[in-house]
Amino acid sequence: MSTLDMPAMPALPDMTPRYSASNRVPHVTWDFWLIKLVAVTMGETAADFLAVNLGLGLTATSLFMAAVLCLALIPQVEAKRYVPWRYWLAVVLISIVGTLVTDNLVDNFGVSLAATTVAFTVALAATFWAWWRSERTLSIHYVTTDRREMFYWLAILFTFALGTAAGDLVAETFGLGYLATGLLFGLTIAAIAFCHYVLEMNAILAFWLAYILTRPLGASFGDLLSQPSEYGGLGLGTVVTSVIFLATIAGVVLYMLATIAGVVLYMTAASRGDNEVRLDRAA
Amino acid sequence: MRKLLLTGAVMFGAAGIGALWTQSRAQAAAPAVAAAPLGDLSGLQAIVADVQDIAAKGDWAAAEARITDLETAWDDAERTMRPLDPSAWGDVDAAADAAFDALRASVPDRAQVDATLAALSAELAHPTPGAGGTVAAVGVVGPDGTVAVTDANGRALPCEDMAGALRTARAAGFDLVPADQAQVDALQAKGLERCNADDDARADDFFAKALTILAR
Numbered sequence: 001m002s003t004l005d006m007p008a009m010p011a012l013p014d015m016t017p018r019y020s021a022s023n024r025v026p027h028v029t030w031d032f033w034l035i036k037l038v039a040v041t042m043g044e045t046a047a048d049f050l051a052v053n054l055g056l057g058l059t060a061t062s063l064f065m066a067a068v069l070c071l072a073l074i075p076q077v078e079a080k081r082y083v084p085w086r087y088w089l090a091v092v093l094i095s096i097v098g099t100l101v102t103d104n105l106v107d108n109f110g111v112s113l114a115a116t117t118v119a120f121t122v123a124l125a126a127t128f129w130a131w132w133r134s135e136r137t138l139s140i141h142y143v144t145t146d147r148r149e150m151f152y153w154l155a156i157l158f159t160f161a162l163g164t165a166a167g168d169l170v171a172e173t174f175g176l177g178y179l180a181t182g183l184l185f186g187l188t189i190a191a192i193a194f195c196h197y198v199l200e201m202n203a204i205l206a207f208w209l210a211y212i213l214t215r216p217l218g219a220s221f222g223d224l225l226s227q228p229s230e231y232g233g234l235g236l237g238t239v240v241t242s243v244i245f246l247a248t249i250a251g252v253v254l255y256m257l258a259t260i261a262g263v264v265l266y267m268t269a270a271s272r273g274d275n276e277v278r279l280d281r282a283a
Numbered sequence: 284m285r286k287l288l289l290t291g292a293v294m295f296g297a298a299g300i301g302a303l304w305t306q307s308r309a310q311a312a313a314p315a316v317a318a319a320p321l322g323d324l325s326g327l328q329a330i331v332a333d334v335q336d337i338a339a340k341g342d343w344a345a346a347e348a349r350i351t352d353l354e355t356a357w358d359d360a361e362r363t364m365r366p367l368d369p370s371a372w373g374d375v376d377a378a379a380d381a382a383f384d385a386l387r388a389s390v391p392d393r394a395q396v397d398a399t400l401a402a403l404s405a406e407l408a409h410p411t412p413g414a415g416g417t418v419a420a421v422g423v424v425g426p427d428g429t430v431a432v433t434d435a436n437g438r439a440l441p442c443e444d445m446a447g448a449l450r451t452a453r454a455a456g457f458d459l460v461p462a463d464q465a466q467v468d469a470l471q472a473k474g475l476e477r478c479n480a481d482d483d484a485r486a487d488d489f490f491a492k493a494l495t496i497l498a499r
Contacts, residue, residue, distance in 0.1 A: 045479075048478075048479045048481075049479075051443045055446060055447050055450050056303065056443075057302070057303070057306050057441075057443050057444055057447050058441050058443045058444065059299075059302040059306070060299050060300075060302040060303040060306065061299075061443075062299075063295045063296070063298045063299030063302055064295070064296065064299040066291070066295040066299075067291070067292045067293070067294075067295035067296035067299060068292075070288045070289070070291035070292035070295065071288070071289075071292045073288050074284075074285055074288050074289070077284050077285070077288070078284075078285065107441040107483070108441065146284050150284075168481075223480065226480075227480055228476075231480070231482070238479065
């Protein structure tokens, strides 16, 4: 039997497993910011529900949520790569714990908001300093080891505590109301973005500053939607607001999955040499 | 990493349970202490109930004899009870004196006898705690009839704690007329809503009003 002339097949992508450390945290894209904003606001609603509606009180709720956070970090850390649901569950929980730490300092221990803001700024700076000294890179694109991941989550925890303190401080000091306060934080974040994209401010600095500020931004926005109109909100109530936020998260996650699926389909089709069928990622 | 995280989870969880336990004990103790600053007055209440029954039949002599039993018991108890809460003791003493006077009048006036006996009974059931004595826990009605909404430093108490105190007080089962019940329900709902919005000051206000109604 003569060998059939086989058309030359384009080479398959090289699939041989090779040792490479995966980044364990997501890249920073617009959907990252959106889901982050929404997830942390939902987290605060959950903490309020436990402390107030279920009557556990501030101290007990804080301790229980810290325990749950430790548990949730286990699958995240053990994955050793970015797995969306593990990562975002950890983010929601760490946002709750960070918020509750500030609330405990202010309510139970009587520390002023100004002092709390300063304290967490110092703690965050110390974390970055230790991170830099240990790893020589603060880039979130290279969180590839357990140690770096530990620094990453510690920093995230402090950004939430700091964001809560700073946000409450601004809201209380200026008393502008939810909309104006939200706009204030939004504009500050926009200014940071401008500094980065136009003035080429350091990307890592820009990322962390923006990250801190999205906490009070989300809180203001959530309050604006849910609070009764006599207190300056739109009066949608916490249930409707939560539904809107949940739907947004679901939508964004679906989008993320669709784009991942789209990319996979494209690569598979290309490797089979199907030049006619180009399953491009939806624009 | 896993061992570290598991240890953390266990530690925080245990601490959380500890916090819940001490919190509920403190709150269970506080309303009970507030309601019984003079201790167990049930013996005296029984005598008053007796007197009311006898007085209802119009037998003034027998009623007066029975209330003298109360006077004896009350005087005997003064040494131990008065130091517990002088203010509350004084309130009960005054109510008792009024009842004694009503029954010992040459011609007892039925309306007055009934009123003073009812007032004495109520005073024995819910003596108002006075200043001094135990440290006021969250949610306790003070001597001026109000509930503290700020701590010693003048900052608003955590609304979560006042919410818990209100819940405990409601569970203690004070008798409420339906109108009061509805008011307490409404105040609690408003307080919870404000507490969820991190508005401690307004939330504390609502809870304090509700606690004051419960302590009436």
